[in-house]
Amino acid sequence: MLEIRQLRRAGSEPSAPPLIKATDLAIGRSECVAVSGPSGAGKSLLMRAIADLDPNHGEITLDGVPRDSMPAPEWRRQVVYQPAEPGWWADVAAEHFAKSNSVEDLVAAFGLPLDILASPVSRLSTGERQRLALVRTLILTPRVMLLDEPTSGLDPDSVDRVEGVLRQRLDAGAAMVIVTHDAEQAARLAGRLYRMADGELLAAGEVAP
Amino acid sequence: MNYTELSYFDVALAASLIAVNAGISIAMRLGLEQRMIIAATRMVVQLSLVGLVLKALFAAASPWFTALAMVVMVAFAGREAMARQERKFTGYWSYGIGTGSMMTAAMIVTGFALATQLHADPWYDPRYAIPVLGMILGNTMNGVSLGLDRLLNTVQRDRNAIEARLMLGEDIATAMRGAVRESLRAGLIPTINSMSAAGLVSLPGMMTGQILAGVEPGEAVKYQILIIFLIAGGTALGLFTAVTLAKHRLSDTRHRLRLDTLVSS
Numbered sequence: 004m005l006e007i008r009q010l011r012r013a014g015s016e017p018s019a020p021p022l023i024k025a026t027d028l029a030i031g032r033s034e035c036v037a038v039s040g041p042s043g044a045g046k047s048l049l050m051r052a053i054a055d056l057d058p059n060h061g062e063i064t065l066d067g068v069p070r071d072s073m074p075a076p077e078w079r080r081q082v083v084y085q086p087a088e089p090g091w092w093a094d095v096a097a098e099h100f101a102k103s104n105s106v107e108d109l110v111a112a113f114g115l116p117l118d119i120l121a122s123p124v125s126r127l128s129t130g131e132r133q134r135l136a137l138v139r140t141l142i143l144t145p146r147v148m149l150l151d152e153p154t155s156g157l158d159p160d161s162v163d164r165v166e167g168v169l170r171q172r173l174d175a176g177a178a179m180v181i182v183t184h185d186a187e188q189a190a191r192l193a194g195r196l197y198r199m200a201d202g203e204l205l206a207a208g209e210v211a212p
Numbered sequence: 213m214n215y216t217e218l219s220y221f222d223v224a225l226a227a228s229l230i231a232v233n234a235g236i237s238i239a240m241r242l243g244l245e246q247r248m249i250i251a252a253t254r255m256v257v258q259l260s261l262v263g264l265v266l267k268a269l270f271a272a273a274s275p276w277f278t279a280l281a282m283v284v285m286v287a288f289a290g291r292e293a294m295a296r297q298e299r300k301f302t303g304y305w306s307y308g309i310g311t312g313s314m315m316t317a318a319m320i321v322t323g324f325a326l327a328t329q330l331h332a333d334p335w336y337d338p339r340y341a342i343p344v345l346g347m348i349l350g351n352t353m354n355g356v357s358l359g360l361d362r363l364l365n366t367v368q369r370d371r372n373a374i375e376a377r378l379m380l381g382e383d384i385a386t387a388m389r390g391a392v393r394e395s396l397r398a399g400l401i402p403t404i405n406s407m408s409a410a411g412l413v414s415l416p417g418m419m420t421g422q423i424l425a426g427v428e429p430g431e432a433v434k435y436q437i438l439i440i441f442l443i444a445g446g447t448a449l450g451l452f453t454a455v456t457l458a459k460h461r462l463s464d465t466r467h468r469l470r471l472d473t474l475v476s477s
Contacts, residue, residue, distance in 0.1 A: 015472070054379060055466055075467040080381030090372030092390065143380060 004178050005030045005053075005082070005147050010061035012052050012202075022048050023059070024203045030147070035169075035179040037189035040199035046182045047086065049204065050149040053180075054084035065146060083145040087152040087182075089136035091124040099124075099139055109138040114164050129156040137165065141172065148172070151182045166192060215426040227252070266342065275336040282345055286315045289349045293357040299364040300475045301461060309457045310356055317450030318349045321442050329438055347418065347439055348446040351403065355447035356454045359399030363458050364474060366391040374469050384467040392459055399451040403444050410440060 005028075012023040023045050030036055038046050052059040055075050063070040070078050093099060097120040100106045107117055113134040124132065133156050140148065148169075154162045169192065173179060183189050189196055196207035230252045237245040269277055290311025300306040322345045326332045332340040367374060370391060377387035410416055419436035423429055461473050 056375065056378065056468055058464075058466075058468070058470075074383075076378075076381045076383045079379060083381070084379050086372075086375075086379070088372065090370075090374070090376030092370070092373035092377055092387075139380060 004032050004034075004066055006062075006064045006067075007053065008062045010049075010052055010059060010063065012048060012057060012059045020202070022202050023052055024201075025061070026204045028197075028204065030178045030180065032176045032178060033173050034195075035173055035181060035193045036195050036197060037193035038180060038182050038197045038199055038204070039184055039186070039189065044199040045202040046199045047151055048202075049199065050084050050086075050151055050180065050182065053149060054079055054082055056084065080143055081145055082147040082149065083140050083143055084149040085136055085140045085151060085153060087155065089132065089139075091132070094123050094125070096120050096122055096124050096127065096135055099135070100142065103142060105142050106138060109141055109168070110135075112164060112168050113138065114161055130158070130161065133157065134161065134165065137168075141168070144177075146177060148177060148179045150179065152184070153181065154188065155184075162188070215424065227256075266338070269338040269342065273334075273338060275334075278336050278338045278341055281338070281342060282319075285342075285345060285349055286311060286318065289314055289318075289353045293353050293360070296357040297361050297364065299361075299368060301364075301458075301473055302475055305461055305473065306475075309454055309461065310353075310360060313450045313453035313457060314349060314352050314356055316453055317352050317446045318345055320449065321348050321446040324445075325438070325442050344439070344442070348442055351443040352446045352450040354402060355399040355451040358402065359395045359451045359455050360458055362398035363391060363395035363455055363462075366394055367462055367469065368471065368474070371469065371471060378467060378469065384463040384469070387467075387469070388459060388463065392455060395455050396451060399455070400448060403447045407440060407444065410436075416440070 007026060007028040010023065010026045010028075011021055014020050014022055026049065028036070038049070040046055048057070051057050052061075053063065055070060055078055065078075065081060091099060100120070106120070110117055110119065115131060115134055119127070119131060119135070127135070133153065137150075137153055140150075150169075153169075154165050157165065166188070169179065169181075173192075179192075181189070181192060198205050198207060230248065233248055234245040237243070237248060265281070269281055290307055293310040293314065294300065294307050297306070297310075301309065322341065325344055326335050326340055330340050330344070335341075367388070374387045374391065378384065406414075416436050416439075418439060419432045422432035422435060427435075462470055464470055
């Protein structure tokens, strides 16, 4: 479904090493891929590059349709990246969502009280913000979800709930890349494991040449 | 017109007030006396030179010399606007956006005033063109530098919020709208404030000058109102141009926020 060929991101100066070395990756329908690696290895940069948030080179297609053939916003609605620390542009949580029943369904599914939508974002805990951000991502029903540590601030019970919802989306045909430091979570969700090191994406067990 | 011509002695007498300032600085150990003397000397030298330049320009009444003086004024204003930025674009953009927008706005508004209300003849008569441009430029520079400063700081501060909208598939114009509005507001508010305070809190300098020079107050007021409108128009035009250019520079055709166009701090 999502095909990435020779995706790279140059360094900030011509002499600097590339931030992302040429990457190939194919992810099929209902497939989840997990990426781990130390901070600064380029995991988030790789996700940003796939979502076309930074200048990058390479070819990416979704069901055979090239990324460059559609406007960037249209691409990003189908291939949604959610960073580890999602941003908020309004004071009250509800202002970040289009009014719809699926918002309330998801809020409930994540174990959050419904009145949380009326709260100022600044009063929410990290875990609450993280789950609300996931609601925001999921109501777009993206074809591909690029999730950067989506459960890092959550208690085990909430992690279970989130993973349950994500698994439903996978079953419904979505594809997913999840950045996680939790090997058990990776094993629970993902079919393939990757490791990022110095801007290079390596399959689990593979060693940098 | 009847007005009291100042002798150099009169001016020197006023300079004695600076001695009072310096005296206070010494008595209170403010350590400002040297800087004050230097600043006062600079002011006298700079203004005297400008007086000489204006005298020569008026005598020459040449469109080329007038144009040259205008270009120099815009260039200085551009430098000043850039120096006031906390964050800057890389390369010539930093200078170019401010200078380009001020030049556009100030030239359009000055041209409009010269061609219509002031009936300067010839239209490039430096006696009209230079002072009007100077007043418009000074205020436009304020608006442009405040607006740009606010925009560059806001996009940096709100980077996560702006990118969150992009990640959810909104276009760059929508994502940046809040920052753009905030910076336009920041640039326009001083103009609005000065209009509402004009006459009550402050007697505008140009009007005061005209009255001292013997112009009938009613006429001086009309002139001042005209100038304030020109200033308001020039500020809005320059600010809008600068913020629009900066917004384009901060984004690209793939709807990305390009903070890499700013000098990293």
